Every structure is written in C-alpha cells, then in structure tokens.
Amino acid sequence: MSKAHHRKKHPEAVRQQLLEVAAKLSLEKGPASVTLDAVSQAAGVSKGGLLHHFPNKLSLLDGLFDDLTEKFDRALAERMRDDPEPKGRFTRAYAAIWFLPEGLSDGEQWKVLTVALISEPHLRERWRQWVDRHLAENVGTDSTLDAMLVRYAVDGLWLADLLGAPVMDAAPRAAMLERLMALSRT
Template identity: 90%
Template sequence: MSKAHHRRKQPEAVRQQLLEVAAKLSLEKGPASVTLDAVSQAAGVSKGGLLHHFPNKLSLLDGLFADLTEKLDRALAERMREDPHPKGRFTRAYAAVFFQPEGLQDGDQWKVLTVALISEPHLRERWRQWMERHLAENVGTDSFLDALLVRYAVDGLWLADLLGAPVIDAEARAAMLARLLALSRS
C-alpha cells in the first residue's frame, strides 16, 4: 500500500497551499505561467488533487479571490469594531488596511489578484459587487464625498504600490494616511 493511503488528509491545507503556489508562480513568472500542471507540480500535489479543489484556472483565481476577500472582510470588521466614531468608519478601516503595507496581509497574493482583476471581467464584477455590498451596508456613514475621495486615494496608492511607483518613505506615508483619515471624519 502506498504512503498516500496512510497519509492524513488535510484538504483545507492542500487548498491553501495550491492558492499560495499559484500566487507565487504568477508573481515570479507572470500570470500566463499559472497553469494547472505548473501549480500541481510546484505544490507537490497530483493533478487530480488540484482538480478536486479547482477544476480550472478560473476556479483557482475565484478561490484566491474568495480567500482574500474573506480575510479582508475580517480585517475591516476588526478595524471598524475598534473605531468609536460611526461617520466614515468603513472608509477609515479601508484606508488602514490598504494604505499601510503592514495593514494588508497576503500582499503577494493581492498583487496577483489585482492583475487578475484587470484581465478577468468575471473577477472585476465580483470585486464591484464586493464593494457595492460594503457601501450599501455603510450608506448612512460613508456615502459623503470626502469618504469617496479617501477611498479613491487609497485605491490609487494600492495601484502605485503594485506598479512599483517611486517608494514613499514611512514618514510621508504616515502623514498622507493621517490627512486622509482626518478627511474621512469631516
């Protein structure tokens, strides 16, 4: 009997490993390098094992999207719980998580997802729906013009970071964030 029959199965760990390997391949070699064969080989998982979790490349990207947005939802909820001021609460949480490099976990996977969002209409639609859901949930507190301005500024910095724009030193970044957070309270 082979070792596979005696090995303890950990499907969630395998799924997470496949997502991490796909993200790493995409960052190192570009999105075109993310094939089911390449991911299964790099992860040390049989192609059948990969197909069990992700039947095609789009489902792998969908899995990455779902995983990251679940983590993002938790990070936003935590920040919002810590903020005693309702007006602009979602916007401040969004800024804190995306603006500060240490605020956004899984940074490499987010870079991969951002590239996928640009190239995959299906994922762009999922992101639009995610954002619309959060804005609808916070319509009473975050629908004013300055909150919109702050969120777009944060998105711009996120894209600049992704593209490797000139690095903003920590002091300037902190000052920018402080100004944006103040704007979200006005």
Template identity: 80%
Template sequence: MSKAHHRKKRPEAVRRQVLAVAARLSLEKGPASVTLDAVSQAAGVSKGGLLHHFPNKLSLLDGLFDDLTQDLDRVLAELMQVDPEPKGRFTRAYIATFFQPEGLEDGDRWKVLTVALISEPHLRDRWREWFDRHLVENIGTDSSLDATLARYAVDGLWLDDLLGVLVIDTAMRATLLKRLLDMSRL
C-alpha cells in the same frame, strides 16, 4: 498497496497549498504560468487532487479571491468594531488596511489578485460586488464625497506602491494619511 491509501487526507491543507503555489508562480513568472499542470507539479499534488479543489484556472483565481476577501472582511470588521466614531468608520478601516501596503497581511497574494483583477473581467465583477455590498452596508456613514475621495486616493496609493512608480517619503505619507483620515470624518 501504496502509502497514499494510508495517508490521512487533509483537503483544506491541500487547498491552501495549491492556492499558495498558484500565487507564487503568478508572482515569479506571471499569470500565464499558472496552469493546472504547473501548479499540481509545484505543489506536489496529483492533477486529480488539484482538480478536486479547482477544476480550472479561473476557479483557482476565484479561490484566491474568496480567501483574500474573507480575510479582508474580518480585518475590516475588527477595525470598525474598535472605532468609536460611526461617521466614516468603513473608510477609516479601508484606509488603515490599504494605506501601508507593506503592512498588509498576505501582500504578495494581493499583488497577484490585483493583476488578475486587471486581466479577468469575472474577477472585476466580483470585486465590484464585494465593494458595492460594503458601500450599501455603510451608506449612512460612508457615502460622503470626501469619504469617497479618500477611498479612491488610497486605491491610487496602493496601485502606485504595487507598481513602484512614485516613492513617497515618510513625512509626505504621514501628511497624506492624516488628510485622508480627516476627510473620512467630513
């Protein structure tokens, strides 16, 4: 009898390992490198073990999306809870989370997901649904034109930082941050 039969099963640890490896492969070699064979081999997991959690590549991306948006929901909720000013609360939490990408927890996984969002219509739909849900939940406080502009500006900065197109110095970044936060209150 092999040792595998005596090993304690840890399905959540295997799931997290597989997601981490898929994200790493995608960053290092591009999204096309994320195949079930490559991920199972790099994660040290049998193909059957991988298929137990993720039957195909899209389900791997869905798993990454689910993990990231659950973490994002938690961070946004925590930031909103400590913000004493209701008007623009969601927008300020969004700004605080995405304005400084180097401070974004799991930044590499976000890069992978951003690339996947561009190339996978299914994930774009899921992101749109996630975002729409938050906008509906905060319609009374974050539906002003200025709050919308502030969120779009942060999205643009996030993409710019991801691509490394334009490097904004610290003073300009501080000015932009103040202006965006001010806009969230209008």
C-alpha cells in the same frame, strides 16, 4: 496497499498551499505562468489532487479571490469594531488596511489578484459586487464626497505600490494617511 491510502489527508491545507503556490508563480513569472500543471508540480500535489479543489484556472483565481476577500472582511470588521466614531468608520478601516504596510498581511497575493482583476471580467464583476455590498452596508456613514475621495486616494496608492512607482518613503506615507483619516471624518 500503498501509503497514500493510509496518509492523513488535510484538504484545507492542500487547498491553501495550492492558492499560495499559484500566487507565488504569478508574482515571480507572471499570470500566464499559472497553469494547472505548473501549480500542481510546484505544490507537489498530483494534478488530480489540484483538480479536486480547482477544476480550472478560473476556479483557482476564484478561490484566491474568496480567500483574500474573507480575510479582508475579517480585518475590516475588526478595525470597524475598534473605531468608536461611526461617521467614516468603513472608510478609515479600508484606508488603514490598504494603506499601511502591516495592514494587509497578504499583500503579495493581493498583487496577484489585482492583476487578475484587470484581465478577468468575471473577477472584476465579483470585486464590483464586493465594493457595492460594503458601500450599501455603510451608506449612512460613508457616503460623503470626502469619504469617497479617501477611498479613491487609497486605491490610487495601492495601484502605485503595485506598479512600483512612484516609491513613497514612510514619513510622507504616514502624513498622507493622517490627512486622509482626518478627511474621512468631515
């Protein structure tokens, strides 16, 4: 009998490793480099093992989307819970997580997903649904034009960071965040 039959299996750890490898490959070599063969080889997982978790490239991207939005939802909930002011609470949490370098621990994976969102209509629809759900949940507190303006500014900064231009130093970035946080309260 081979050792494979006696190894302890950790399917969630393997799944997470596959997601991380796919994100790393995409960042280093571009989204086209993310093939099932390349991911399984780089992860040291058999293709059958990869297919057990992700039967195709789109399911791999869906898995990355699910993983990241679950983490984002937890971070949003935590920041919103710690914010005593209801008006603009969702918008401030959204800004803090996206805007601050330490706010989004999976920033590199989000870059990968952002590129995938641009090229994959299915993922764009999933993101639109995510945004719509959160806006509907916070319709009474985050529906002002100012709150919308803050979220669009944050999205613009995220895109600038993704593209690497223009580069913004820490001081103006902090000042911009302070102004946007104030705007979220109006």
